[in-house]
Amino acid sequence: MSSNYAGIVGAPVTPFKADNSVDYDTFAKQVNFLIENGVRLIAHPMHIGESVNLTDAERKELARVLVSAAGGRVPTFVHVSSAGTDLSIDLAKHSVKAGATGVVLLAPYYWRSGPRAIVEHFTSVSDACGGKLIAYNNPKATNVELGPEILEQLMSRVSGFVAIKDATFHMETFTDICALIADKSKDIAVYTGVEHMLTSIPVGGSGCFSACSEIAPRMVGELFEACMKADIPRARELQYKVRRVLRVAQRNYPSTIKYVMELMGRPVGLTRKPIQPPTAEDKAWAKAELDALGVFESEPRGWSVSGTQSRGSKQRSSAV
Numbered sequence: 110m111s112s113n114y115a116g117i118v119g120a121p122v123t124p125f126k127a128d129n130s131v132d133y134d135t136f137a138k139q140v141n142f143l144i145e146n147g148v149r150l151i152a153h154p155m156h157i158g159e160s161v162n163l164t165d166a167e168r169k170e171l172a173r174v175l176v177s178a179a180g181g182r183v184p185t186f187v188h189v190s191s192a193g194t195d196l197s198i199d200l201a202k203h204s205v206k207a208g209a210t211g212v213v214l215l216a217p218y219y220w221r222s223g224p225r226a227i228v229e230h231f232t233s234v235s236d237a238c239g240g241k242l243i244a245y246n247n248p249k250a251t252n253v254e255l256g257p258e259i260l261e262q263l264m265s266r267v268s269g270f271v272a273i274k275d276a277t278f279h280m281e282t283f284t285d286i287c288a289l290i291a292d293k294s295k296d297i298a299v300y301t302g303v304e305h306m307l308t309s310i311p312v313g314g315s316g317c318f319s320a321c322s323e324i325a326p327r328m329v330g331e332l333f334e335a336c337m338k339a340d341i342p343r344a345r346e347l348q349y350k351v352r353r354v355l356r357v358a359q360r361n362y363p364s365t366i367k368y369v370m371e372l373m374g375r376p377v378g379l380t381r382k383p384i385q386p387p388t389a390e391d392k393a394w395a396k397a398e399l400d401a402l403g404v405f406e407s408e409p410r411g412w413s414v415s416g417t418q419s420r421g422s423k424q425r426s427s428a429v
């Protein structure tokens with residue numbers, strides 16, 4: 110497990126105003142909220158943040174606001190994936206120049222690139238921007254997989270290669286990645302989704318990208334702590350609860366997340382088309398699920414963190 114980047118990766122949604130423009134002031138509040146609630150680093154805009162619904166100008170300004178709002182408290186990574194290497198380079202150079210720690214990068218969209226082209230894509234972007242790299246392995250989105258052969262080459266060629274986000278959700282693949290890193294004695298974090306935290310950490314996992322931290326950051330942080338302490342009964346209980354929270358988040362993703370955030374006193378507007386707002390049925394079901402889990406009573410309300418919630422977030426920060 111990587112000691113430098115182990116923990117929860119916050120992946121915020123992108124807030125929009127009533128006129129459908131990006132609400133940069135609210136985004137800064139989101140960044141602060143996640144940091145105050147114990148995330149180890151922040152990555153934006155992931156697909157939860159509607160990255161493919163944003164213009165390059167918006168993505169660049171969001172990168173600037175992310176760095177400014179974080180204020181050096183946690184590492185900041187900007188998702189710069191695109192169909193073309195030069196397009197990713199443009200976003201990556203801007204992000205690192207703005208002060209981001211580094212970038213999150215997928216294999217090129219659409220093209221079914223071979224191993225040589227994929228390695229060149231990652232090395233070209235990394236060399237051009239000079240920042241740290243989180244390689245994002247998502248075969249469903251890219252039609253290619255970052256297998257051991259590719260990852261081994263990236264480990265040897267990219268000095269700033271610090272983490273892998275594995276979205277195969279396949280335990281053998283995840284275990285193979287962890288084993289490769291251990292064999293090479295590399296300090297590289299390996300993340301999965303929040304729904305696999307309990308099963309991933311024992312084989313070498315470092316934490317997760319969390320789609321739930323803007324809904325239930327305390328629950329997610331407590332799950333990570335229980336996993337790290339090998340408190341299996343507590344971790345199992347929390348993993349079951351987090352899985353239910355994630356089901357809410359994934360319903361008409363990420364539209365329902367935004368609805369729940371409004372219920373929690375943290376409004377971020379609606380999603381952009383083609384993503385539709387939640388139906389009345391979606392809203393009723395989401396509210397009932399989170400009410401049954403005690404989320405409205407146990408999690409922070411509004412954008413500030415105070416009292417026992419603040420102390421809890423500090424404990425989580427020290428744990429990661």
